[in-house]
Amino acid sequence: MRCRRRNHPRRGKRVNSNDGIPRKTAGRRHVLILGAATLVLAACGRDPAGPPSRAALPEVAVQAVASTVINVVNELPGRTTAYRVAEVRPQVNGVVKQRLFEEGSEVEEGEQLYQIDDAIYQAAHRKAAANLRTAELQAGRYAELAKVNAVSRQAHDDAQAAHQQARAEAELARINLTYSKVLSPISGRIGRSAVSEGALVTNGQATAMATVQQLEPIYVDMTQSSVELMGLRKAMETGQIRQDGKRGAPVRLRLEDGSIYEHEGTLQFSEVEVSPGTGSVTLRAQFPNPDRKLLPGMFVHAQVDSGRRDGVYLVPNQALMLGNGRSTVYVVDAENRIEARRVFNERMVDGQWMVTDGLREGDRIVVEGRQKVRPGAEVRIAGREQDAAGDPAVELATANPAAAR
Structure with a gap:
């Protein structure tokens, strides 16, 4: 009987567990496994409490403040x-009978403006003279006759009285x-005429025939709060406001x-009383x-x-950051950390x-990037530090009081 030959592996030949898988693909798998293991070990060795990198800090622009001297000028609404x-x-x-001026022209004091029919007044004057x-x-x-009794x-006395x-x-x-000639009481510019030739006018009538206004010089009336008026008077008394001799x-x-x-x-004068409704005073x-x-x-x-x-x-x-009464600014300290500072603007x-309280000379305030930071956070200063606003010399500035803070 003929025996079948079994297929045995040759003696001395190693059996490969990756038989059937190409050698190139198996090598790539080993490299990937080793790379993943390296990353896991690196992540496990990192300290989670370590400081963030400098590039990750929020960036802000700052400005160093410097104290200055300002001549404050209040701007007040008014009318001429x-x-x-x-x-x-x-x-x-x-x-x-006649109008003797041009509307809108300049007239002088004593210049005749109108002529009223004077016939009856001339007759009355001649009769009185007689x-x-x-x-x-x-x-x-x-x-x-009285001298010789x-x-x-x-x-005698009656005759003297009749004479007077x-x-x-x-x-x-x-x-x-004389009053039949209507004269200008002052020098100035005359407006439009309310009457024309042929109009009947009466003594003491309510409607003016015309209006004359002196425009040189001219007044400006304005309103100011009583609190600011007291400050103005104090500044004038202490010499903080320049005055031209006896002028205001x-x-x-x-x-x-x-x-x-x-x-x-x-400035000429202020009103003698404060308006109870608005708390303001009229200045002229x-x-x-x-x-x-x-x-x-x-x-x-x-x-x-x-x-x-x-x-x-x-x-x-x-x-x-405007608030009620006081406002807030972010100040960067020496360690580049944010400090919230309350100031009075x-x-x-x-x-x-104009900040009068809450800042010190050389404080670095945040002017850009304020929305990205919070108090206590460390920041990175962007670019060059801006110079302080204002010149230490005297400045002349127009100021409007803050309506709301």
Whole structure:
């Protein structure tokens, strides 16, 4: 019987567990396993409490603050008012015969504006003059007769009284005749005429015939809170506000179109009482107006010098987180960590906040990137540190009181 030959592996030949798998693929698998193991070991050896890298810190821009001296100027709304205003009214009755001025022109004091029909006043004046002459002659005759006792003392006295009465009536007739010529009471610019030729006017009528306004100089009336007024007076008493001799504090004017009026005015007076409804006081400034550029009723902004402030800081608006009463700024300390600082921002000065309390010389405040940080966080300073806002020298700045903080 013939035996079958079994297929045995050759003696001495190693059996490979990866038989059937290509050698190239098996080598790649070994490399991947070794790489994964290396990564796991590296991750396990890392300290989770270690500091973050410098590049991972939030980046902020800072500005070093420096104290400065500011001449604070309050800008107050106001309206222009004529220096003098005179409403022209008739002082006798009659019909207007003639208008003798051009509307909108300049008139002088005593210049005739209207002529009222004076026929009856001329007749009354001539009659009074005749009565005066008769009374004067009779009084003279009685005076001579009284010297020789030819008339009674009573008759003499009556003649003298009649003479004085006739003189007064003649003077009254002359005045009424003069009043038929309507004259300008002041020098200034006259407005439109409310009456024309042929109109009947009466003494003491409610409607003015015309209005004359003196525009050189001109007033500006403005309102200021009583608290700020007390500060203004204190600054004037301590010499913080420049005054020209006996004149008041200087005032500048910004017109409706934003331009600055070329002539400087002076503060004249303040109202004697505070408005109980608004808590404000009316101030009045006087300005020269040679070119008649300012007209009554114009809305303007008066810039009133409110004194010198020392040791204040100018902070950009974007650096502040406004609050009620006090605001907050982020300050970067020596270890580049954020500190929240409470400050008092009094008012806006040329687009920046004037901070009077809460900052120190050289403090680095965050001006950009504030939204990315929190108090106590470490930060990285971006670029070069910005210079302090403002010059240590005296600055002239326009300031608006903060409406809300």
